[in-house]
Amino acid sequence: MTTALIIGASRGIGREFVRQLLANKYKVFATARDDESLARLQSEGAQAIRTDVTVPESLAELPWRLDGEQLDLVVYVAGVFESFDGATEPPALTAFDATMHANVLGAMQSIPLLAPLLTPSNGRFVFITSGMGSIAEAESSMGWIYRASKAALNMAVHSASHDYPNIALITMNPGWVQTDMGGSGAPTSVTESVAGMLSVIGKLGLSDSGSFQSYDGRKMAW
Ligand SMILES: NC(=O)c1ccc[n+]([C@@H]2O[C@H](COP(=O)([O-])OP(=O)(O)OC[C@H]3O[C@@H](n4cnc5c(N)ncnc54)[C@H](OP(=O)(O)O)[C@@H]3O)[C@@H](O)[C@H]2O)c1
Numbered sequence: 001m002t003t004a005l006i007i008g009a010s011r012g013i014g015r016e017f018v019r020q021l022l023a024n025k026y027k028v029f030a031t032a033r034d035d036e037s038l039a040r041l042q043s044e045g046a047q048a049i050r051t052d053v054t055v056p057e058s059l060a061e062l063p064w065r066l067d068g069e070q071l072d073l074v075v076y077v078a079g080v081f082e083s084f085d086g087a088t089e090p091p092a093l094t095a096f097d098a099t100m101h102a103n104v105l106g107a108m109q110s111i112p113l114l115a116p117l118l119t120p121s122n123g124r125f126v127f128i129t130s131g132m133g134s135i136a137e138a139e140s141s142m143g144w145i146y147r148a149s150k151a152a153l154n155m156a157v158h159s160a161s162h163d164y165p166n167i168a169l170i171t172m173n174p175g176w177v178q179t180d181m182g183g184s185g186a187p188t189s190v191t192e193s194v195a196g197m198l199s200v201i202g203k204l205g206l207s208d209s210g211s212f213q214s215y216d217g218r219k220m221a222w
């Protein structure tokens with residue numbers, strides 16, 4: 001059986017990854033922070049694990065909570081967008097710290113913890129980044145802190161790919177998606193975004209490790 005771990009699955013893109021993977025007969029481990037989401041994930045067929053990516057002890061527990069399970073796919077979805085402010089405002093420390101912690105530090109801490117569980121299967125470790133993290137595509141500073149966090153995530157994952165030659169580490173743009181974060185005016189449904197990402201992931205080989213992909217099959221410019 002193919003086994004996946006979705007980190008940040010209470011709602012939005014992470015929740016949809018769980019739904020589609022279960023429909024595709026994967027064994028799915030899924031993390032959330034609150035009791036209601038954990039109970040719902042469990043009732044829908046996932047094995048729910050309480051994880052807050054900004055609490056290092058919580059992340060560090062993940063390998064033993066997986067109880068020796070080998071993984072084929074890990075998707076780090078957890079992320080926050082705290083402020084639309086751009087470069088005309090000095091960044092607020094609280095928004096900066098919260099964004100960098102969830103979007104970058106948690107992801108970096110997860111790599112040495114979880115990459116070994118993907119090694120036997122030559123698995124995929126996918127990090128949900130954003131088109132807003134592309135330096136080449138930036139047309140404004142709107143969401144300045146968030147942009148910097150996703151660009152930092154891209155560097156963290158790309159550079160880590162050199163240390164784990166037996167798995168593929170990928171940064172993935174989900175598009176602009178109808179979720180709490182993306183808002184109802186976003187052009188892409190969560191179903192379409194996740195179906196696109198799973199299709200792209202299914203075609204990736206080890207030689208794609210360190211690349212910046214998009215849900216629509218486009219290769220992103222850094
Ligand atoms: N929607 C878009 O248009 C869009 C575009 C580009 C990139 N993205 C990226 O896609 C990912 C998912 O976004 P989304 O649109 O699904 O957003 P969302 O609906 O706001 O969901 C965010 C998810 O991240 C989880 N999360 C946040 N902080 C966490 C923490 N400290 N520990 C564990 N989980 C945490 C949330 O859990 P709680 O329910 O516990 O808060 C929730 O499951 C993010 O990385 C986001 O940056 C989204």
